[in-house]
Amino acid sequence: MASDILELTDVHAYYGDSHVLHGISFALKEGRLLGLLGRNGAGKTTCMSTIMGFLATREGAIRLNGEKISGNSPEAIARNGVCLVPQGRRIFRSLTVKENLQVAAQTPGGRTAWTLARVFDIFPRLKERQSQFAGSLSGGEQQMLAIGRALMGNPRVLLMDEPSEGLAPQIVADVGRTIAMLKAEGLSIVLVEQNIKMTLNLADDIVIINTGQVVFSGSAGDAAADQRLISQHLGVF
Amino acid sequence: MQFWLIQTLNSIAFGGLLFLLSSGFSLIFGLMRMPNLAHGAFFMLGAYFGATFMNWGANFWIAALLSGLAVGVLGVILERGLLRKLAGNAQGQVLVTLGVSFIIADVCLMVWTGDPVPVPAPQWARPPMFLMGYAFPTYRLVVLVIAVIAAVLLYLLMERTRLGAMIRAGVDDMEMARGVGIRVSLLFMMVFMLGAALAGLGGTIGGPIMQAYPGLDADMLPLALVVVILGGVGSLMGAFVGSFAVGFIYNFGTALFPDFAYVILFLPMVAVLVLMPEGLFAGSRQ
Numbered sequence: 152m153a154s155d156i157l158e159l160t161d162v163h164a165y166y167g168d169s170h171v172l173h174g175i176s177f178a179l180k181e182g183r184l185l186g187l188l189g190r191n192g193a194g195k196t197t198c199m200s201t202i203m204g205f206l207a208t209r210e211g212a213i214r215l216n217g218e219k220i221s222g223n224s225p226e227a228i229a230r231n232g233v234c235l236v237p238q239g240r241r242i243f244r245s246l247t248v249k250e251n252l253q254v255a256a257q258t259p260g261g262r263t264a265w266t267l268a269r270v271f272d273i274f275p276r277l278k279e280r281q282s283q284f285a286g287s288l289s290g291g292e293q294q295m296l297a298i299g300r301a302l303m304g305n306p307r308v309l310l311m312d313e314p315s316e317g318l319a320p321q322i323v324a325d326v327g328r329t330i331a332m333l334k335a336e337g338l339s340i341v342l343v344e345q346n347i348k349m350t351l352n353l354a355d356d357i358v359i360i361n362t363g364q365v366v367f368s369g370s371a372g373d374a375a376a377d378q379r380l381i382s383q384h385l386g387v388f
Numbered sequence: 389m390q391f392w393l394i395q396t397l398n399s400i401a402f403g404g405l406l407f408l409l410s411s412g413f414s415l416i417f418g419l420m421r422m423p424n425l426a427h428g429a430f431f432m433l434g435a436y437f438g439a440t441f442m443n444w445g446a447n448f449w450i451a452a453l454l455s456g457l458a459v460g461v462l463g464v465i466l467e468r469g470l471l472r473k474l475a476g477n478a479q480g481q482v483l484v485t486l487g488v489s490f491i492i493a494d495v496c497l498m499v500w501t502g503d504p505v506p507v508p509a510p511q512w513a514r515p516p517m518f519l520m521g522y523a524f525p526t527y528r529l530v531v532l533v534i535a536v537i538a539a540v541l542l543y544l545l546m547e548r549t550r551l552g553a554m555i556r557a558g559v560d561d562m563e564m565a566r567g568v569g570i571r572v573s574l575l576f577m578m579v580f581m582l583g584a585a586l587a588g589l590g591g592t593i594g595g596p597i598m599q600a601y602p603g604l605d606a607d608m609l610p611l612a613l614v615v616v617i618l619g620g621v622g623s624l625m626g627a628f629v630g631s632f633a634v635g636f637i638y639n640f641g642t643a644l645f646p647d648f649a650y651v652i653l654f655l656p657m658v659a660v661l662v663l664m665p666e667g668l669f670a671g672s673r674q
């Protein structure tokens with residue numbers, strides 16, 4: 152049995168006084184892909200922000216490889232190998248494509264699998280446009296850049312927050328293939344998505360949250376088989 | 389003709405001085421999301437330091453560099469010692485910088501008294517230069533050259549180094565910059581030191597034109613604010629163009645309509661605030 156690489160235990164988080172995460176617990180196993188699903192406003196992005204340290208973990212704990220990271224600064228968490236592909240991409244618009252990748256280069260624990268050359272290998276478009284300002288890229292290219300930027304941090308855990316949002320179907324398929332490839336490489340991934348079909352196909356495990364609480368945690372197969380669960384908490388299919 | 393030529397040169401030289409003042413002000417504002425209200429005091433301190441170092445026998449350039457260094461160190465102390473303790477509380481930080489500017493002004497008054505202290509230009513730059521039959525104040529040309537050198541170096545730092553890219557990333561999206569592992573607190577310190585050092589250097593360089601006097605801080609700070617409002621926060625290019633624009637407006641305004649200099653200066657600022665609240669060079673940011 153693979154060990155837990157990322158573990159959330161009873162995590163509570165707030166925006167100011169507004170209590171958004173009400174005791175989230177789940178664990179990501181090494182080398183697996185965990186799909187984190189939930190309706191709009193369920194708290195998925197808040198969950199990612201809390202793992203990254205953008206938001207304080209007011210109660211509970213987050214552990215990476217058994218070591219507590221909640222309470223650390225975002226830069227320390229990133230340097231420890233937790234790398235985020237944020238919702239809305241959030242690339243650095245006034246940096247060139249290459250600079251976006253360079254400023255994010257980290258080697259947590261001496262990991263060096265990902266380099267500029269390798270990111271350019273899997274995203275040739277980024278190589279072609281390396282000297283362009285990132286703000287001038289198309290939506291799909293910006294998403295590749297956001298993924299490449301996260302990979303430059305040589306992640307132990309890759310957090311992806313709605314990487315298919317706002318992209319044309321063709322590009323969504325590309326993103327899906329990229330994620331499958333990264334998983335095949337052995338990366339441990341948390342994938343937040345509204346695209347439930349894609350997530351159920353890619354994921355090993357599924358966690359569903361609703362209003363800041365975990366309402367389902369199990370295998371992707373079990374989740375896919377449970378129509379009631381999916382229509383009740385995701386309202387689709 | 390002579391009048392227009394000389395006023396033009398004066399405007400350009402003053403614009404160059406403003407660039408030394410406001411480039412750092414703008415970078416600090418862009419990165420730390422707060423106006424450093426002690427920036428005018430840094431400039432004034434630079435002028436006094438320059439005069440004193442020269443009194444002690446340093447030549448002009450050594451005095452200017454030492455002033456920059458001393459004020460840069462002061463900037464680090466302010467950032468590490470006070471602002472850092474108020475991280476996330478921009479309002480508190482702004483008030484602290486205002487308080488520090490009052491303290492610096494009072495200390496200057498105690499140390500250098502209320503009389504203006506002259507800052508002599510380098511010997512060779514004092515006699516006027518004759519070009520095409522016109523006499524030009526040599527030192528103003530020197531100021532222009534220094535400002536251009538500073539602009540080129542700053543440009544190279546910001547656009548051609550990894551450090552510069554990190555600073556720009558922080559200006560673009562601070563949270564995400566931290567999320568890719570950039571140690572922004574280190575950037576804060578370096579940008580604060582750089583900005584303070586440039587202001588201190590600018591104070592000595594401006595000394596031969598403006599002298600060191602109580603109130604120099606309060607005369608300069610609003611100009612830096614106008615430059616940043618015209619040029620946009622955190623933009624080097626904006627600070628450059630804004631500085632020369634303000635240099636011209638202020639200089640010609642004072643020369644032609646002495647009673648309305650401030651009106652002429654602040655009207656374009658109000659227009660920009662109303663029409664392009666992000667400044668003229670905000671295109672690069674979200």
Ligand SMILES: Nc1ncnc2c1ncn2[C@@H]1O[C@H](COP(=O)(O)OP(=O)(O)OP(=O)(O)O)[C@@H](O)[C@H]1O
Pocket residue numbers: 166169171189190191192193194195196197198238
């Ligand atoms: N910056 C904020 N300040 C206050 N409340 C916020 C903030 N961001 C999100 N919220 C609230 O927190 C709750 C969870 O939002 P969150 O963004 O985590 O949802 P989400 O599951 O990612 O939704 P989506 O699928 O739309 O991205 C929502 O009720 C939202 O209104």
Ligand SMILES: [Mg+2]
Pocket residue numbers: 195196197238312
């Ligand atoms: Mg979200």
